[in-house]
Amino acid sequence: MHNKTMKRHEVDKKSKELPTLSKDDTGRIRSQGKWNLKVQSEDIFSTLASSVNSFGYSLYNKVKTETDGNFVISPFNTVTLLYMLYVGCTGKTSKQLRDKLLIRVQKSFIPPILHSYLIMLSNVQSKNDVEYAYLIFINSLLKYNKDFSDMLVHSIFFRYISKNFMNETKWINNIVHIKTNRKLKYVIAQGQITNHSAVLLTDVLYFAGSWVNPFVKEKTKAEMFYLKRNEITKVMTMQLSARFNQFNGDRFKVIELPFENLFSLYVILPKEGVDIKQFEKELSYLSVENIAHNIGFVNSSVTVKLPKFDMSTRVGIHAQLKALGITDIFKPSQNDFSQMFHGPMKIRSENKELIKSFRKQRVDKVVQKTKVKIEEDSTKYSNDGGSSEFKNLFHVNRPFLFLIVDKQSKMILLMGRITDPSMRYYYGGI
The missing domain is CATH 3.30.497.10 (Antithrombin, subunit I, domain 2)
Known part of the structure; x- marks a missing residue:
């Protein structure tokens, strides 16, 4: 998907010459029948x-x-x-x-x-x-x-x-x-x-x-979720007000919600009126890479409303x-x-x-x-100080895509689609 507000990532994956490893790179040592190495x-x-x-x-x-x-x-x-x-x-x-x-x-x-x-x-x-x-x-x-x-x-x-x-x-x-x-x-x-x-x-x-900025159960409540244009359900929705990295494009917007240590959850939300299946067809590999690399993101205060899901x-x-x-x-x-x-x-x-x-x-x-389980963190307290909602609202109340990305290497650990947060299983193609 080409978006004028999202700059083209500098790396062309088809032409990039990837490095060949040397023994110095891997520090590969074989010791007592086990790998002992530092990359x-x-x-x-x-x-x-x-x-x-x-x-x-x-x-x-x-x-x-x-x-x-x-x-x-x-x-x-x-x-x-x-x-x-x-x-x-x-x-x-x-x-x-x-x-x-x-x-x-x-x-x-x-x-x-x-x-x-x-x-x-x-x-x-x-x-x-x-x-x-x-x-x-x-x-x-x-x-x-x-x-x-x-x-x-x-x-x-x-x-x-x-x-x-x-x-x-x-x-x-x-x-x-x-x-x-x-x-x-x-x-x-x-x-x-x-x-x-x-x-x-x-x-x-x-x-x-485990969230860097934790959602807490006290703020979770039932909210409307628009499965389709004329089909609505209620799902348990978490809420948090804090500063997060965000991208706002013509057809979709994205928010990065960091976990402790290595990973972040990226919620990719099509704009209202954009069908999720059509959006998937338009979403290019370049756009996915740009999201993983935070290209075009801005850090700002936002109130996030995100459905819990266990998929x-x-x-x-x-x-x-x-x-x-x-x-x-x-x-x-x-x-x-x-x-x-x-x-x-x-x-x-x-x-x-x-x-x-x-x-x-x-x-x-x-x-x-x-x-994958996305839910509140029962071991932490929210750091939003009980503040009221910010004017900037990221409300996930319709079908969305998500990535879980290793922020060091920009590698995608998980990639998925949620059309109904209450549905827990998909078994297919075996």
Whole structure:
């Protein structure tokens, strides 16, 4: 979406030459079987952010067509999982992932980069409730490469699990439940994987932030929310008067609401009379990048009225990945996972169809589950001193989009749409 008041971001993502890492950049040290590293250069995380934001924007545009209601995806989680898959690929499969994900770093440096960033993400958990996990499930009938699995184990955030998939849906969901400190469960439904499934990729993320300027429950009350032009409901709406960064464009406006430590919530609100679906079609990648970089924002006093929401999305994104050009990993005749597998094991079975299905490996499903909670902070008191409302009002009383962004690297952790704050679930495409 071109907006005359929003200056063009200086970085052209298609032409930008991204840095190649050196050993000095990563400070990579292998000690006692674990990664021990410090990533010094901010350019490294900015390089990752470029890949996450670009691919995440494209993925969002594919997922949004499946539903008219609420949903949230994690561009960061998707790209992180695919980066690790890229490490296990060679040949044309590797090239396809590199090109589609805009990977501009040496393959050997990807594990320590991701590990270092996830360590940093773990450090913000003292202020924000963030849980995440990345799991690669492979059928035990496949002979996997132990060096690759050991490399993943060295990163405490990844797990590479060999298992016979028959009747193991409950087991997989319990693994996810444990890895997220019991915040998330039910990633896979019964019957969605079978004993013929080869590889299942899953990533999960839970986010509940702690506000820098806290909303408090005493000021939350029911307010009108316009679902559609002639359809109105009441939703519990938080209120706070303070100074925030804001952008005011011709067709939409944005407010940045910072969390403690690393992240900020950006609420993107179409102007009155602008249909949310039409607005999504107009919203360009450039505009999303400008929002993440605070281009054109002004800091001013404002009264914010924001609906509480608690939103979960479980979605299979294999169809969307194929539509975005990542196809080889799903095709047994075209992929090259030689860094992940030694080839199929000799299967002792009279089931010829089962034997045939494991002649060459492939990814069967890629499933993501995300949950985001936006609510008052019960542990803090508001710092607005009980002041009356400011003349400048940012009232979120109609469908909106949102981003949760890492303010250091400008990386988009979560991106979503809320058309009805009272709706809590979207499950699709698995």
